[in-house]
Amino acid sequence: MVDNIFGHCDPRFTKVEEVFRRNFQEGWEYEGAAFAVYHKGKLVVDLQGGYADSSSLAKWTDKTRTIVFSVTKSVGALCIALLVDRGYINYEDKLSSFWPKYAQNGKEDTTVEMVVNHQAGLPAFDGPFSFEDAKNPDRVSEIIESQTPLWKPGTKSGYHALTYGWLVDQIIRRVDPKKRSVGKFFREEIAEVHDIDFFIGLPPAEEYTVSRLTTPSFSFTLREIWQQPALLVMLVMTMLAKILGWGYPQVWTFPSWLNLPGKKITANNPELHFLEQVAALGITRAKDLAKLFALVIKGEIVSPKLVERFYEPMIKEKDAVMGFEAPKGLGFMHSPNPKKPGKYFFGHPGYGGNNVAVDPEEELVIAYVTNGIKVGYGDLTLTFNRLKNAVLDIVEKFGN
Numbered sequence: 001m002v003d004n005i006f007g008h009c010d011p012r013f014t015k016v017e018e019v020f021r022r023n024f025q026e027g028w029e030y031e032g033a034a035f036a037v038y039h040k041g042k043l044v045v046d047l048q049g050g051y052a053d054s055s056s057l058a059k060w061t062d063k064t065r066t067i068v069f070s071v072t073k074s075v076g077a078l079c080i081a082l083l084v085d086r087g088y089i090n091y092e093d094k095l096s097s098f099w100p101k102y103a104q105n106g107k108e109d110t111t112v113e114m115v116v117n118h119q120a121g122l123p124a125f126d127g128p129f130s131f132e133d134a135k136n137p138d139r140v141s142e143i144i145e146s147q148t149p150l151w152k153p154g155t156k157s158g159y160h161a162l163t164y165g166w167l168v169d170q171i172i173r174r175v176d177p178k179k180r181s182v183g184k185f186f187r188e189e190i191a192e193v194h195d196i197d198f199f200i201g202l203p204p205a206e207e208y209t210v211s212r213l214t215t216p217s218f219s220f221t222l223r224e225i226w227q228q229p230a231l232l233v234m235l236v237m238t239m240l241a242k243i244l245g246w247g248y249p250q251v252w253t254f255p256s257w258l259n260l261p262g263k264k265i266t267a268n269n270p271e272l273h274f275l276e277q278v279a280a281l282g283i284t285r286a287k288d289l290a291k292l293f294a295l296v297i298k299g300e301i302v303s304p305k306l307v308e309r310f311y312e313p314m315i316k317e318k319d320a321v322m323g324f325e326a327p328k329g330l331g332f333m334h335s336p337n338p339k340k341p342g343k344y345f346f347g348h349p350g351y352g353g354n355n356v357a358v359d360p361e362e363e364l365v366i367a368y369v370t371n372g373i374k375v376g377y378g379d380l381t382l383t384f385n386r387l388k389n390a391v392l393d394i395v396e397k398f399g400n
């Protein structure tokens with residue numbers, strides 16, 4: 001039995017703590033997790049608990065950070081938005097206008113907006129991509145320049161699971177007046193300015209704070225599918241796509257050094273934690289993730305006028321890679337708000353169940369991180385969905 005659940009809740013949100021504890025008591029959290037909520041600019045929920053590494057009985061502490069996988073894409077989106085806000089770039093700009101060598105093999109008309117909306121046609125690289133390549137931005141640039149899009153840029157939207165990170169980094173290196181990497185740009189322009197504990201490229205001295213990822217057992221997976229039958233459909237469709245070649249199955253063939261999912265959890269390799277990969281390898285705490293987006297909706301990161309463009313998805317069509325509708329826009333993913341028909345949360349889900357979801361009308365930010373990988377994704381993650389629904393019920397009941 002986990003005995004180190006800690007943190008605090010505003011008195012109105014005590015139901016959330018009950019749900020958080022129940023997730024552990026019922027075995028849905030088999031490692032560690034943290035959950036944070038900002039409402040009207042205040043941190044009203046900050047709950048943590050479980051194990052940072054159950055194999056060594058290391059408990060989760062307030063210093064524990066974890067990899068949030070694709071939630072990191074939302075931070076890449078913010079970095080691009082900040083450069084747009086400051087006038088260094090426009091979403092409508094062609095990459096070839098500041099990156100001439102990009103204009104090869106049918107990529108000459110690709111815009112920044114197409115990149116962040118997963119429309120660039122480069123959801124996977126067409127050749128080997130080593131860890132040494134990944135650490136060398138010049139080599140990454142050459143690899144991207146040589147690619148031929150899998151579809152005409154702008155005609156489809158298909159999830160760029162990893163390549164989004166390399167593309168965003170290369171854009172920032174060219175349009176930022178100081179020519180910084182995405183990790184350095186985010187750290188100096190956002191994280192340090194606003195005291196946000198979120199790293200894209202972890203300093204080696206901080207490695208001891210990173211929780212160890214664990215994949216679910218077969219019995220846990222079956223139990224999760226039993227509770228969330230829609231997961232079975234998602235898993236079967238993904239498997240059939242790989243077997244029958246539907247869509248673009250090569251996207252899910254990750255390089256061996258970052259194999260998600262896989263028998264070996266390569267994301268536990270500290271060398272990956274030091275890598276600046278804004279599609280998949282952000283490392284943070286739930287309360288810092290929530291704080292970041294609480295500042296976003298207050299207009300303290302980018303201008304309120306630009307933030308308003310995040311609220312509604314630009315694309316609602318079936319995703320060419322994932323095979324189902326995936327509302328998205330300007331680098332964010334959107335999910336329907338069950339309390340407000342026709343309205344959406346913006347943010348981004350991540351592998352394993354990690355998530356950040358923002359309801360700007362309610363000034364509400366919900367963040368969940370975990371090192372116990374779940375099969376579910378987004379709202380199909382049972383632990384996250386339980387917590388989110390508890391929060392929404394409370395906000396609906398108490399309002400302000």
